[in-house]
Amino acid sequence: MPHSSFPGGYRWPDAEGHFEEYGGRFVAETLIRPLDELAAVYREACEDADFWKAFEEDLAHYVGRPSPLYFARHLSRANGGAQIWLKREDLNHTGAHKINNTVGQAMLAKRIGKTRIIAETGAGQHGVATATVSARLGLQCVVYMGSEDIERQAPNVYRMKLLGAEVIPVTSGSKTLKDALNEALRDWVTHVENTFYIIGSVAGPAPYPEMVRDFQAVIGRETRRQVQEQAGRLPDLLVACVGGGSNAIGLFHPFLDDSDVRLLGVEAAGHGLDTGEHAAPLARGRAGVLHGNRTYLMEDEAGQILATHSISAGLDYPGVGPEHALLKDLGRAEYTSATDEEALRTFHLLTRTEGIIPALESAHAVAGALEAARGMPEDAIVVVNLSGRGDKDIDTVARREGLSL
């Protein structure tokens, strides 16, 4: 591997799920055994070619993969600078990248013989993706969602109910994604015998960050092949939004050893990094322990987790997957941020120039990509992960503009 950034190749996590000082398994004793069982069944599945064949087939025929890699000519021209290419995860079944992971984890749930599925959700995309695979496999499904998010993502709440899931509002703490995760963990310790917890991002205790990454890495593998076929070479820059970080890691991971490919994650700057009302732990947080792993967090000086703000529910989380913490410290990936305003402006720009309505989460990625592209030559290639479609967000956008639908 002559171009690798890492002698011997990228090698994280270690056997205990540590990404150097990040990651690990910071959970109460009751959860150690189910995590051990999950890690074991995942290791076993990793060795099983039939498992991956079944996964690939579901991705092809149920999810609709490969998702296209689309050269956004009009957006690129409107912006100036490098070519912007979009990896169209918005075209997946259920409208976001989240389904790649839920298909994989549901297969593991079946394999261990669990009959009840739980999940946390912020934007509702992961909840919908979980409810979808549960319906298909005949598994009972319970989704925890912050009451504030239930409010702002109403269409997804109804979709989950249509799919047969029970949506439980979480009213503790800040009533958003982090609190939904707490509640899902509480459910899991109570029902460990029959319950499989499908975490929706590369967060949580080991083995989740590694396992979710591996399921999402299909995004990067396809991108690698497609960009070589369509543009004849590897890209110069990959860009993705970072909430927990699963769509970003999914895109980045197959390129980590390509030192010439720059990686850029975009966090939510909310009302602005200096206002304190944002969700950008990599930019402004520090290392701590939350939800089973050690990573960058938004916390006060006494170690209490802070309430976050982002217009996009899927990015409204005070932590970030531990692998991003490592990639930041190593300097292998860079992280920037986009404000609510920038995301909204980009939402409209992409909609009008390309006829693609992005999820507000993904609009953050595109905003970060546009800024980076302006400083790059016209023949440079920037691939942005368009992680989801914007149908779920049109209410939020309309309300911001004083309309009600």
Next chain:
Amino acid sequence: MSRIAGRFAQLREAGRTALVPYLTAGDPEPAATVPLLHTLVRAGADLIELGVPFSDPMADGPVIQAACERALAHRVRLCDVLGMAVEFRGEDAETPLVLMGYANPIVAMGVDTFAEQAARAGVDGVLVVDLPPEEAPAIRQALIDHGLDEIFLLAPTTTEERIRQICGQAKGFLYYVSLRGTTGADRLDMEDVAERMKCIRTHATLPVGIGFGIKDADSAAQAAKLADAVIVGSALVDRIQAAADPHAAATELLQDLRAGIDAAGRAGGAP
């Protein structure tokens, strides 16, 4: 001998099972805590667990979540809790005090600073709910360096091999989480607990306490038949919270539990 070991030795001598109440520090307001701790001791507490409030108490049920929120509304920090320990020790040099909480406030303070200040404040043991033995040996070392007992949880899901390992590392006493669930849950299955305790006893040289789901004289009596310590949290926090006179309510509950425990006699079993 640590204060915790000393207390268990005394109790063993007297043929008694320990009663261990839990309170969240700073609930409902910071000034309430130290007087309540003294009340607990007068009402028969043998050891005290003092909860450090955390914004995301993942292992706690609704009662202790609410207690954390009330304390955090007053911005109670880990250093404030240590201040309460100092104040408590000013009048009580005997009753062992265990801090119970989550890893992040300790990490934020710095593990060495925390261990040093906690030891100086007269804290005897530390139970970090989300810190299983394989994580963060750095915290472990700091606690050892400052003579603090690290208390470990054992759960219904803990394998025998792991029980053996944890028993080898634990100090003070072992805390058996008697049910699958969060604090305050109501699904105690005593037959199952008895089965597990038998297994734990074959490996444990330390006293073993039972907690989670103890709420009245009856459940306390059943736990006392199996354990060296009976731990009560949510039921106490709930009573205090709902009462016009928190001291009277705490006293009444503890006396009830004490009566149940003493009536059960002491089965114990720890050497």
